[in-house]
Amino acid sequence: MRRAMAPLSLAGAGVLLCLLVALLLAPRIAAQRQAAAERALFDLLPAELHDDRPLDHPVALPAGGLLGNADAAPGYQARRAGMAQAVLLPVSADGYEGPIRLWVAIDRDGRLVGVKVLEQHETPGLGDLARHVGWLHGLQNRRPDSLGAADQIAGATVTSRAVTDALQRALRFFDAHRDALLAGDTP
Amino acid sequence: MNRARLLLLALPALLGGTCRGLDGLALGLAGLLVLGGSHLAGRYVRGRLPGSGGPAWVLVAALTLASLADLLLQAFAYPLAAGLQPWLALLVPPAVACSLPQDHAPAPGIGDVLGFALLAPLLGLLREALGQGTLLAGAGWLTGHGDAGLSLPIAGLPLASLAPGGLILLGLLLAAKTLWKP
Numbered sequence: 001m002r003r004a005m006a007p008l009s010l011a012g013a014g015v016l017l018c019l020l021v022a023l024l025l026a027p028r029i030a031a032q033r034q035a036a037a038e039r040a041l042f043d044l045l046p047a048e049l050h051d052d053r054p055l056d057h058p059v060a061l062p063a064g065g066l067l068g069n070a071d072a073a074p075g076y077q078a079r080r081a082g083m084a085q086a087v088l089l090p091v092s093a094d095g096y097e098g099p100i101r102l103w104v105a106i107d108r109d110g111r112l113v114g115v116k117v118l119e120q121h122e123t124p125g126l127g128d129l130a131r132h133v134g135w136l137h138g139l140q141n142r143r144p145d146s147l148g149a150a151d152q153i154a155g156a157t158v159t160s161r162a163v164t165d166a167l168q169r170a171l172r173f174f175d176a177h178r179d180a181l182l183a184g185d186t187p
Numbered sequence: 188m189n190r191a192r193l194l195l196l197a198l199p200a201l202l203g204g205t206c207r208g209l210d211g212l213a214l215g216l217a218g219l220l221v222l223g224g225s226h227l228a229g230r231y232v233r234g235r236l237p238g239s240g241g242p243a244w245v246l247v248a249a250l251t252l253a254s255l256a257d258l259l260l261q262a263f264a265y266p267l268a269a270g271l272q273p274w275l276a277l278l279v280p281p282a283v284a285c286s287l288p289q290d291h292a293p294a295p296g297i298g299d300v301l302g303f304a305l306l307a308p309l310l311g312l313l314r315e316a317l318g319q320g321t322l323l324a325g326a327g328w329l330t331g332h333g334d335a336g337l338s339l340p341i342a343g344l345p346l347a348s349l350a351p352g353g354l355i356l357l358g359l360l361l362a363a364k365t366l367w368k369p
Contacts, residue, residue: 018258025259025262029258032262
């Protein structure tokens with residue numbers, strides 16, 4: 001009996017130690033997790049465009065309309081020295097296999113400075129946007145009129161059109177509501 | 188032969204957790220804590236606990252240390268913790284097996300643990316440089332300058348980033364070490 005008790009009490013001590021450390025580190029781990037999620041969400045923004053946390057400056061956006069979002073997801077302002085330098089907008093499109101949700105950054109001049117895919121179900125190997133990051137980057141720094149002439153992903157015409165169309169809609173939305181978006185008002 | 192046993196048992200963690208230099212560095216530090224701590228625990232109980240008490244004590248010590256390493260990594264280097272999640276737990280089997288003498292052979296020494304702690308970052312840096320053509324990518328959370336890292340003037344060979352490429356590189360490293368030894 002005594003021989004069985006020793007390993008058991010050891011295991012108990014180990015579990016207790018881990019629980020204690022987990023409790024002590026819990027706030028730090030939560031903060032780190034939050035920061036990592038923010039970085040993952042905002043890494044499409046060029047660093048020179050913001051010097052604070054975009055999460056602190058949400059802009060309420062309507063559902064539907066030009067952005068085509070199913071529900072009213074907020075956009076965010078990227079500010080530098082207190083002035084809005086760019087806005088981040090969620091856009092939705094109908095892909096070949098299901099909805100595509102994109103996250104775009106548009107600067108003050110109405111140029112597309114970043115694109116990121118939040119959700120997609122396109123055919124693996126063909127329209128799979130996770131494998132076409134280079135193509136997505138090639139769409140940056142464009143104005144709406146030149147987006148229609150952009151190259152398409154070979155074998156994935158529907159996906160390519162859906163994405164370029166969504167980006168055009170986002171840019172048109174920005175042009176239509178530029179002042180409100182940069183002021184932080186709901187368009 | 189004990190160094191070979193440690194390497195063999197730590198192979199899954201070593202190949203899985205060294206895709207990038209930073210991951211390798213974190214795995215090396217975690218290995219120092221888990222393997223080194225278990226080694227010390229094994230040395231402490233040797234002769235003190237007769238019968239089956241020794242392995243149980245070392246197992247508890249290794250599991251506790253692996254959990255602590257994971258918690259510390261989450262608290263101080265969260266982006267690395269997510270990528271190393273399964274591989275840290277895989278440090279426990281080599282830690283247990285190598286902290287107790289088996290078949291009348293002595294357990295691996297602290298020098299072998301240090302060897303692992305150096306090998307993991309070295310393999311990670313090599314695999315990242317050859318596989319992606321970058322050095323220390325993913326350090327944005329540390330430096331605040333983005334995740335691109337230093338880019339080298341070589342096109343990446345994706346094989347080096349994958350586990351088979353890691354095995355090949357590890358073999359080449361071991362061969363180089365054997366050749367270099369007088």
